[in-house]
Amino acid sequence: MARLVETRDETPTARTLVLDVPGWPGHLAGQHVDVRLTAADGYSAQRSYSLAAAPDGDRVELTVQNVPDGEVSPYLTGVFSVGDPVEIRGPVGGWFVWRPDDPAPVTLVAGGAGVAPLMAMVRARRAAGSRVPFRLVYSVRTPDERWYAGELRRPDPGVEVFPLYTRAAPDGWPRPPGRLAKGDLAGWGWPPEFDPACFVCGPTGFVEAAADLLVALGHDPRRIRTERFGPTGG
Template structure:
């Protein structure tokens, strides 16, 4: 069981729940948990959520939940849950889409709330004062939809070797030249790593976004075996 000890809004529709999890063994950045809600009449629903926090043993564990229209679980977690409540949680789960503090450069490509497990990697690197160069290319609709904006800006300033580039598909920040647009070849060619650097690549987001990004990276001659993907979709 997990007890909610804090809740904070990241955007108007995304909320981070800070959980005290009994006997938490620690986790690797990129892992997720299964969270189950059970109603008084016995009806239950289970969803998987990526862990946003770093890999500290014993927690706390942070989950950032994006509210989905008509999503029975995500709406409850963003709009109803308050500190003090308990949630049924199982995890950590997963051992493939994880960063293990290896020395290789890292390219992170995120779409929307797909940033969550990649943020765990960025935070873990910061915690260990890693020297591996990290680059994040983050696609969102508008500046208001970007998760962890203030923290990412601070980490770019304070964590040497971390670079962040935002792609806005519908609305640019005030004063930024150009036009909104989807992630393309030119963006990943300019703001990603050259394939000769053999970076570890992690791509996370909606299925269509992940498939498009992975195709672009392969077209740019990145080694497919170095590209790890995680996608989400469906009911939330």
């Protein structure tokens, strides 16, 4: 069982939940948990959420995007209050993970809410004192939809962050708004010759497109790990 100890609003519609989970066994960056909500009459609903932070004792963090017609996310982002209990199960998943002892450079490609498990990797790198070079290409529709904006703006030696806007960019931003293109990944990701580990996470269409572009650039498909958020999340 977990208990909510703190919340942080990332955007007007996305909230980070800091949970205390006594006996948490630790996790790898990229893993997820299942959150299960139970109503007073016994009805229950479950969803999966990526762990957003590095392992830190009994503390775990999730960031939840409110899906207005969703069943679980409006509760987690609106009703769920500090001190409330919740059932969580995990950590789950042994494939979409970054291990601090892996020396390969890392290209992270995030679409919207898909940044959460990739942020866990950035944070795990920092927590481990790793010097593995990271690049994060982060696609969002507009600047105010960026999660973890303050933290990603602060210098973190060895981590380069490339925000990319699909609908509206800040004034004077050099790249016109538009979908992720081959040139973005060619210019901002590590070249295939460096044999980077590539992690791609976001909505299905974004992940399909980004993974195809990485393959087209010459990356070994076996070096590209993907995680997709279905359109029916929530």
